[in-house]
Amino acid sequence: MGVTLKDVAALAGVSRSAVSRTFTEGASVSAKTRSKVEKAAKELGYSPNALASSLTTGRTKLIGLISNNFHNPIFLEVFDQFTRALQERGLRPLIVNLTDETEPANSVRMLRQYSVDAAIVASSTLPPSFAKAFHDAGVPVVHTFGRSATSPEVHVVGIDNVECGRMAARELRARGYKRIGYLGGPKDATSAMDRYRGFMEEVEKHPDLEVSHSFAGAYSFEAGREEMLALLEEKPAEGYFCGDDILSIGALSALSDHGLKPGKDIGIIGLNDMEMSRWESVNLTTIHQPIKQIITSSVDLVEEMLKDPDRYPEARIFPCRVIERGTLRPRL
Amino acid sequence: MGVTLKDVAALAGVSRSAVSRTFTEGASVSAKTRSKVEKAAKELGYSPNALASSLTTGRTKLIGLISNNFHNPIFLEVFDQFTRALQERGLRPLIVNLTDETEPANSVRMLRQYSVDAAIVASSTLPPSFAKAFHDAGVPVVHTFGRSATSPEVHVVGIDNVECGRMAARELRARGYKRIGYLGGPKDATSAMDRYRGFMEEVEKHPDLEVSHSFAGAYSFEAGREEMLALLEEKPAEGYFCGDDILSIGALSALSDHGLKPGKDIGIIGLNDMEMSRWESVNLTTIHQPIKQIITSSVDLVEEMLKDPDRYPEARIFPCRVIERGTLRPRL
DNA sequence: CAGCGCATTGCAACCGATTGCAAGTCTGAT
DNA sequence: ATCAGACTTGCAATCGGTTGCAATGCGCTG
Numbered sequence: 205m206g207v208t209l210k211d212v213a214a215l216a217g218v219s220r221s222a223v224s225r226t227f228t229e230g231a232s233v234s235a236k237t238r239s240k241v242e243k244a245a246k247e248l249g250y251s252p253n254a255l256a257s258s259l260t261t262g263r264t265k266l267i268g269l270i271s272n273n274f275h276n277p278i279f280l281e282v283f284d285q286f287t288r289a290l291q292e293r294g295l296r297p298l299i300v301n302l303t304d305e306t307e308p309a310n311s312v313r314m315l316r317q318y319s320v321d322a323a324i325v326a327s328s329t330l331p332p333s334f335a336k337a338f339h340d341a342g343v344p345v346v347h348t349f350g351r352s353a354t355s356p357e358v359h360v361v362g363i364d365n366v367e368c369g370r371m372a373a374r375e376l377r378a379r380g381y382k383r384i385g386y387l388g389g390p391k392d393a394t395s396a397m398d399r400y401r402g403f404m405e406e407v408e409k410h411p412d413l414e415v416s417h418s419f420a421g422a423y424s425f426e427a428g429r430e431e432m433l434a435l436l437e438e439k440p441a442e443g444y445f446c447g448d449d450i451l452s453i454g455a456l457s458a459l460s461d462h463g464l465k466p467g468k469d470i471g472i473i474g475l476n477d478m479e480m481s482r483w484e485s486v487n488l489t490t491i492h493q494p495i496k497q498i499i500t501s502s503v504d505l506v507e508e509m510l511k512d513p514d515r516y517p518e519a520r521i522f523p524c525r526v527i528e529r530g531t532l533r534p535r536l
Numbered sequence: 537m538g539v540t541l542k543d544v545a546a547l548a549g550v551s552r553s554a555v556s557r558t559f560t561e562g563a564s565v566s567a568k569t570r571s572k573v574e575k576a577a578k579e580l581g582y583s584p585n586a587l588a589s590s591l592t593t594g595r596t597k598l599i600g601l602i603s604n605n606f607h608n609p610i611f612l613e614v615f616d617q618f619t620r621a622l623q624e625r626g627l628r629p630l631i632v633n634l635t636d637e638t639e640p641a642n643s644v645r646m647l648r649q650y651s652v653d654a655a656i657v658a659s660s661t662l663p664p665s666f667a668k669a670f671h672d673a674g675v676p677v678v679h680t681f682g683r684s685a686t687s688p689e690v691h692v693v694g695i696d697n698v699e700c701g702r703m704a705a706r707e708l709r710a711r712g713y714k715r716i717g718y719l720g721g722p723k724d725a726t727s728a729m730d731r732y733r734g735f736m737e738e739v740e741k742h743p744d745l746e747v748s749h750s751f752a753g754a755y756s757f758e759a760g761r762e763e764m765l766a767l768l769e770e771k772p773a774e775g776y777f778c779g780d781d782i783l784s785i786g787a788l789s790a791l792s793d794h795g796l797k798p799g800k801d802i803g804i805i806g807l808n809d810m811e812m813s814r815w816e817s818v819n820l821t822t823i824h825q826p827i828k829q830i831i832t833s834s835v836d837l838v839e840e841m842l843k844d845p846d847r848y849p850e851a852r853i854f855p856c857r858v859i860e861r862g863t864l865r866p867r868l
Numbered sequence: 869c870a871g872c873g874c875a876t877t878g879c880a881a882c883c884g885a886t887t888g889c890a891a892g893t894c895t896g897a898t
Numbered sequence: 899a900t901c902a903g904a905c906t907t908g909c910a911a912t913c914g915g916t917t918g919c920a921a922t923g924c925g926c927t928g
Contacts, residue, residue, distance in 0.1 A: 256884035274616035284606035
């Protein structure tokens, strides 16, 4: 437990500085000293205390990873990617589960107490102001899956949700659906609103289209299912853009209850292309979001911020594309 | 960023000790001093550096959370519960993603470098020796979902997997399945082997049963699906115990490919009772594992270990029960 | 008013490291 | 043999807090 620099120094018969230096990259130590120290260190099972050293170096290698989405299976993929990408670079994810909180104050305070080197806000629902609060508190921050902007206030990595909305509308139209609908995530989610905006923008170009919209209570299976069940009570549209794969899968379940076949009776197109959407039993036509690249790029950005904290805020927007599967009828 | 104790002390016109004391529970400070300090602290936006204080107190409130399962959706629920339970108690989860690693050495070293107060190994596949390595290195540890034992070497919280195997076999038999099979997780997973053992134990009591077994490559949808597809090539059994819900769901997908109806043509019983199993389109009969209680209890145990590090290792085993849904035919 | 006890306060050492600086050592060239 | 210059090394200050100890001040009692 308590084997420290001093113990190693004593055993190796050198000063504490010498020990410290053998463990820091590029410090000046002779081969002889180094080997004495390494031998002593191994003998005692010493490994340097990262937190103590952070005091003087000002670097903890801790990265706050903040999310509010623990009900959408896509986020398991997201966590997997993030934790691995961070680890590979010697950074440590400190998780903040934001469920039931929308104010950044607490998270900011907490992450500052732990002197995180940077924070990643991984959420498609939180507004830019949330991430900005970290920036304002002096914590370098990247908002992954955040709202894209031409002149962002903080670093943003993600997709152009407005464009995805347009893309979905174009796709539905290209397949001959006339009465189309948007089934989005919660109204207070930036991604839900942006996709909505794009969708409507595109629709309005085409007077032959009839459009409707609704918003689920959350990005979750249950919410998607319930919303679609409600729609089926009234006169539903012919084709829907569901603002997320998990909503789509919930909606598919509702269709199945009513004996409706997706792709035949009603069209569904999702967004994300999560693992589950590829399952044969789901086989969801969807807009692919390049999660892995987005995450890698986010972590790259974190590393660059650590080198240059005053880096000018940047938006890295990745293109999406439609993945053809079975829940939309063929193009005309 | 850099507002410290000293700054607050200077502004408030008191010593650094006084400031420190107003921020530590149960220290002796007069009301007057306290209010001066609090005023100054607010003015400067001061919050104490948790890592610096950990140096002298020996407590970081960091808890290592180690897992190797980022492909089973149940783990999103697990992470959600864990991170919330820890946060509620003022503890911070430091995640270790163990994908592709089976040796504890690296994780142990890393978590010691960050002086975590304790570690939680959340995995049903890792052997007891894995958690033991933390214990041996002086890091208090709880193995959640670990192998139960009557005299465990480290704290274990979870279920009795052997008993679950028996339960599944009894259940299949009670429904009149004669040729039954075990479709387990990977052979090197302790849970897969324990469930197997219980299953076989029960089966051997009943000469009328004919039994087969196989092991999927992972606890994942794809692995379950592939394994079941392979089984369907030969002469499959009438009813299967799939060692986990996600394997079951993969298996269901394979059945569907072959036009087989679960519960009618072939019976399936899973284990976990994850959210997805309740979806109408899945409707999986399964053995419920009380995840939430297990996690709460694990975090309780962590707190108790912090108070008394030499606490005698304990196994907390929670009972499971069968949840009747649609993938097994009715009891006779 | 003296004397006592207690609560409050500041000093200074310490937690486990890093690092600027000056002193010491070694090398090789002259 | 001498010396410049480059390496090594240890000292001591520092990072941001905590805490034992002694000193101070206070209110009370007698």
